[in-house]
Amino acid sequence: MNAQFTAWVESVYHHQVHSETGQTPLERWNTGWDRIGAAPAIPSGDALTEAFLWSQVRTVTKTATVSLHGNSYQVEAALVGRKVELVFSPFDLEHIQVRYDGRCYGPALPQVITRHAHPKAKPETPEPEPAPSTGIAYLNLVTQAHHAGLADDPGIGFNALYSRLAGDGGGREQVPGQTSIEDFIDAPDHDDAHTEHRRHHGNDPTQEQQ
Incomplete structure (x- = not known):
């Protein structure tokens, strides 16, 4: 944020004409020093360090x-x-x-030497640059791609689950590969089919009981 503020001050603010002075802040600064015939003292690197x-x-x-x-x-x-x-x-x-x-x-x-820095000295850690805004909802794209991948999977019919969420919620939609309920209704009774099989091979369960 400090770097952004400095860039704005030096690139924009210093070069905009002030409504009261009729000068840009940079021109006003230079004019003031010219009027007194001096220049601002620039400290040396050693003086700043000290x-x-x-x-x-x-x-x-x-x-x-x-x-x-x-x-x-x-x-x-x-x-x-x-x-x-x-x-x-x-x-x-x-x-x-x-x-x-x-x-x-x-x-x-x-x-x-057991300590190399003062206990109250906190190093200045620069904040990471924010990621530029692209206008793209990244998480939404990931979710859509995930759902599309599940729909393309031939082994599991997850696409039917998502289609029901998107539909009107009314009809009976068949999951691909799922056995129909009609298959169980039309099929002969399991016990009857087993009895018929034993009779065919000479093992009549009714005769065994007699």
Whole structure:
């Protein structure tokens, strides 16, 4: 979102004439600096880095060491017993500058490093770019393709199930491959057919009972 806002400001807003000033914001900015005969000060990369560094105060031990969030560092022996300022990037606790009374005493030499970043430092994770809108209902297409695949399957008559959902719900629709109820009505009784078979082979169940 920040990238989109920056692009809009630099590409659109800065070049549109303002109704009150009669100038574009970019022209107004440049005109103001020309009027005072100066230019905006552009900070150097080092100055920007310095502006965003963190610092904490620690007392140097008798062994000329300081600790910071579980890490141990060696400093100048002349600083023993003094409160020094540790200046560092919150994302890199391996490189720390030691300062005392407005003077830099060089880097603190890491001895034991158990944490590489400040516990409150949260890395900036860019948001993923949103997928461009195509106007296509993707899930609907998947559903339709799924139903079409089931209808083309000769082994299972799922197409009849979906056709009833789409129909008026009134008629009796036959699922392909399904045995008709008429086949059972017109067929001879199972027990009668079995009795006739035994009589034909000389095994009359009625005679056996006698």
